[in-house]
Amino acid sequence: MPFLNFIFQPKNELESGGRSAPVQNDASEPEKTCPNCHREIPISTLWSNHNTCSCGYHFRMSARQRLHELADKGSFHELFSSIESADPLHFPNYAAKLETVRASSREPEAVVCGTACIGGSRCCLFVMEPYFMMGSMGAAVGEKITQLFEFALQEQLPVFGVTVSGGARMQEGLISLMQMAKTSAAVKRHSDAGLFYLALLTDPTMGGVTASFAMEADIILAEPGACIGFAGARVVEQTTKKPLPKGFQKAESMLAHGFVDSIVPRADQKQVIAQLLRLHCTGGSHADLSL
Numbered sequence: 001m002p003f004l005n006f007i008f009q010p011k012n013e014l015e016s017g018g019r020s021a022p023v024q025n026d027a028s029e030p031e032k033t034c035p036n037c038h039r040e041i042p043i044s045t046l047w048s049n050h051n052t053c054s055c056g057y058h059f060r061m062s063a064r065q066r067l068h069e070l071a072d073k074g075s076f077h078e079l080f081s082s083i084e085s086a087d088p089l090h091f092p093n094y095a096a097k098l099e100t101v102r103a104s105s106r107e108p109e110a111v112v113c114g115t116a117c118i119g120g121s122r123c124c125l126f127v128m129e130p131y132f133m134m135g136s137m138g139a140a141v142g143e144k145i146t147q148l149f150e151f152a153l154q155e156q157l158p159v160f161g162v163t164v165s166g167g168a169r170m171q172e173g174l175i176s177l178m179q180m181a182k183t184s185a186a187v188k189r190h191s192d193a194g195l196f197y198l199a200l201l202t203d204p205t206m207g208g209v210t211a212s213f214a215m216e217a218d219i220i221l222a223e224p225g226a227c228i229g230f231a232g233a234r235v236v237e238q239t240t241k242k243p244l245p246k247g248f249q250k251a252e253s254m255l256a257h258g259f260v261d262s263i264v265p266r267a268d269q270k271q272v273i274a275q276l277l278r279l280h281c282t283g284g285s286h287a288d289l290s291l
Contacts (some may be wrong), residue, residue: 027154032059037136047170050266058223062105063112063129066162069124070270071116078114079124080147085140091171096131105131109140109276110165113148118160119274121281124152127162128209135165137209139170142179145213157198158281160273163214187216195223196280198248198273201251201260203227215259219276221269222251222260 023237030109031040031288036057046052049060050069051289061069069075087095090099102108115124128135135141145161152159190197190260199217205228210230214220222228229249247253254260 023095064129066127075117080144085138094171110135111141121277123158125160128164130164136169146186149190160198162200163205164202165209183213219262226251
């Protein structure tokens with residue numbers, strides 16, 4: 001069904017700032033079940049409500065959907081789209097898996113990078129793609145993010161990033177782990193130049209991504225209920241042999257322990273991000289920031 005293909009397999013056609021949310025009015029409109037309240041929600045209703053349920057649950061979004069929500073119309077210009085993962089270790093079935101996820105996600109890699117305006121403020125931005133191997137970080141992801149920070153440094157632009165990742169890509173072994181140091185060095189050079197970096201952590205942000213560029217931003221925002229951590233909760237519990245507290249690794253717990261600066265519902269994100277970019281990039285006062 002074309003409608004379902006559009007929802008779950010977004011195309012790489014966002015150079016003009018995105019597409020309008022489709023609306024289907026017939027009785028056969030597909031629905032999604034909310035994992036939190038178990039309500040059946042029409043897809044068009046989700047689209048019109050930023051892919052969130054009325055109970056507050058935030059459904060996962062593709063990178064292109066994020067860009068459509070956040071970038072000013074017609075302002076997004078993609079960079080480094082030709083960078084793609086290879087199979088450096090000849091890991092069994094990895095090459096075939098890459099072809100499969102490229103076809104299903106319609107993305108060449110697990111992150112989309114470019115420049116855009118958000119609320120009139122120009123920035124470099126990256127948005128990770130959960131439908132490409134859960135946004136896992138291999139050599140191509142690390143290279144694209146590194147080049148984006150280097151481009152931002154050259155152009156003296158702030159960086160805004162949306163993370164969603166299971167961590168380092170195991171099929172690339174040590175090469176994937178090396179991306180943690182590589183991206184962190186690029187973030188540091190950008191920061192040393194006095195430039196602003198803002199991150200939005202979404203569900204899930206885990207592993208090597210959390211241990212590198214996701215947690216290195218000047219201001220770290222998170223979506224409600226996002227799972228944020230390094231090792232998974234079950235691994236931590238089995239290692240420590242102790243029961244974990246309720247809400248362990250959730251954004252609300254991360255906020256309470258000082259790991260993130262604010263939790264921002266999806267409906268408010270563009271306004272908050274635009275205000276933060278204006279405040280830090282145009283010399284605004286704290287009075288300009290009414291969150």
